[in-house]
Amino acid sequence: MKPTHTLGDAPIENAVREKMNNLGKLLDLGLNEGRRKDQWGFVLLVFPFDEHEGRCNYISNAERKDIVTLLREQLRRFEGAPDVTGHA
Numbered sequence: 001m002k003p004t005h006t007l008g009d010a011p012i013e014n015a016v017r018e019k020m021n022n023l024g025k026l027l028d029l030g031l032n033e034g035r036r037k038d039q040w041g042f043v044l045l046v047f048p049f050d051e052h053e054g055r056c057n058y059i060s061n062a063e064r065k066d067i068v069t070l071l072r073e074q075l076r077r078f079e080g081a082p083d084v085t086g087h088a
Helices: 017-032 064-078
Strands: 043-046 057-060
Touching: 017 043, 017 057, 043 064, 057 064
Parallel strands: none
Antiparallel strands: 043 057
Protein backbone atom coordinates (compact mmCIF):
# COMPACT_ATOMS: atom_id res chain seq x y z
CA MET A 1 0.00 0.00 0.00
CA LYS A 2 1.47 3.32 -1.08
CA PRO A 3 1.40 6.18 1.49
CA THR A 4 -0.95 9.07 0.76
CA HIS A 5 1.65 11.64 1.80
CA THR A 6 5.14 12.50 0.62
CA LEU A 7 6.48 14.31 3.70
CA GLY A 8 9.85 12.80 4.53
CA ASP A 9 9.86 10.50 1.50
CA ALA A 10 12.72 12.26 -0.25
CA PRO A 11 16.17 10.69 -0.01
CA ILE A 12 18.92 12.25 2.09
CA GLU A 13 20.19 15.38 0.37
CA ASN A 14 23.38 14.83 -1.61
CA ALA A 15 25.17 17.56 0.39
CA VAL A 16 25.05 15.42 3.56
CA ARG A 17 24.46 11.86 2.27
CA GLU A 18 27.99 10.47 2.73
CA LYS A 19 28.48 12.17 6.10
CA MET A 20 25.13 10.90 7.42
CA ASN A 21 25.77 7.36 6.21
CA ASN A 22 29.19 7.39 7.89
CA LEU A 23 27.75 8.83 11.13
CA GLY A 24 24.93 6.25 11.06
CA LYS A 25 27.43 3.40 10.77
CA LEU A 26 29.56 4.92 13.54
CA LEU A 27 26.56 5.39 15.85
CA ASP A 28 25.36 1.84 15.25
CA LEU A 29 28.81 0.37 15.82
CA GLY A 30 29.39 2.51 18.92
CA LEU A 31 26.03 1.73 20.48
CA ASN A 32 25.70 -1.90 19.46
CA GLU A 33 29.37 -2.94 19.24
CA GLY A 34 28.83 -4.90 16.04
CA ARG A 35 26.22 -7.28 17.50
CA ARG A 36 24.03 -9.03 14.96
CA LYS A 37 20.90 -7.92 16.82
CA ASP A 38 20.93 -4.29 17.83
CA GLN A 39 20.26 -3.43 21.46
CA TRP A 40 20.05 0.33 20.94
CA GLY A 41 18.11 2.21 18.34
CA PHE A 42 18.97 5.66 17.09
CA VAL A 43 17.71 8.34 14.79
CA LEU A 44 19.88 11.18 13.54
CA LEU A 45 18.08 14.30 12.32
CA VAL A 46 20.02 16.83 10.27
CA PHE A 47 18.56 20.11 9.08
CA PRO A 48 19.87 23.35 7.59
CA PHE A 49 19.70 26.47 9.75
CA ASP A 50 18.82 28.59 6.73
CA GLU A 51 15.36 28.40 5.19
CA HIS A 52 14.65 25.12 3.38
CA GLU A 53 10.89 24.88 4.00
CA GLY A 54 11.20 22.48 6.92
CA ARG A 55 13.58 20.07 5.18
CA CYS A 56 15.05 17.53 7.59
CA ASN A 57 17.24 14.57 6.67
CA TYR A 58 17.25 11.51 8.90
CA ILE A 59 19.00 8.19 9.19
CA SER A 60 18.22 5.41 11.65
CA ASN A 61 18.75 1.75 12.42
CA ALA A 62 15.04 1.39 13.28
CA GLU A 63 11.90 0.94 11.22
CA ARG A 64 10.23 4.14 10.03
CA LYS A 65 6.96 3.33 11.84
CA ASP A 66 8.87 3.02 15.12
CA ILE A 67 10.58 6.37 14.54
CA VAL A 68 7.19 7.99 13.92
CA THR A 69 5.93 6.60 17.25
CA LEU A 70 9.10 7.74 19.01
CA LEU A 71 8.86 11.28 17.61
CA ARG A 72 5.18 11.63 18.54
CA GLU A 73 5.88 10.51 22.11
CA GLN A 74 8.95 12.70 22.41
CA LEU A 75 7.06 15.74 21.14
CA ARG A 76 4.40 15.17 23.81
CA ARG A 77 7.12 15.06 26.46
CA PHE A 78 8.71 18.24 25.10
CA GLU A 79 5.29 19.90 25.25
CA GLY A 80 4.85 19.03 28.91
CA ALA A 81 3.15 15.63 29.07
CA PRO A 82 5.92 13.41 30.51
CA ASP A 83 3.47 10.72 31.63
CA VAL A 84 2.69 9.63 28.02
CA THR A 85 3.73 6.02 27.43
CA GLY A 86 4.51 4.11 24.24
CA HIS A 87 2.01 2.36 22.03
CA ALA A 88 4.32 0.60 19.58
